[in-house]
Amino acid sequence: MQCAPLVASTMATTTNDIDDLTEECDECDRQTLHTISVKILTESRQAENAQYSREPYRISECQVCGDIEQTRMNNA
Ligand SMILES: [Zn+2]
Numbered sequence: 001m002q003c004a005p006l007v008a009s010t011m012a013t014t015t016n017d018i019d020d021l022t023e024e025c026d027e028c029d030r031q032t033l034h035t036i037s038v039k040i041l042t043e044s045r046q047a048e049n050a051q052y053s054r055e056p057y058r059i060s061e062c063q064v065c066g067d068i069e070q071t072r073m074n075n076a
Contacts, residue, residue: 025062026069033063038073 025032037059042052056073 020063021060023060025065025067027065027067028062032065035061035063037061039070041070 019036021034021036022031023034024030025034039057039059040054041057042054044052058071058073060069060071061067062069
């Protein structure tokens with residue numbers, strides 16, 4: 001979560017925990033600017049057990065086509 005500043009005259013280049021990176025985009029089929037952020041998503045591991053694990057995901061959003069790619073960071 002980030003608080004939008006009420007003072008709005010600086011360019012929108014404020015980065016909190018978000019990085020802009022150039023990455024390959026499948027949709028665009030070329031290198032594009034991506035906004036990178038990390039989210040903790042809850043996944044159900046065993047439905048009958050109602051056990052949920054919270055896994056960090058790396059969210060990569062293409063700035064050109066808006067395609068969002070979620071990559072699980074725990075590759076265990
Ligand atoms: Zn794209």
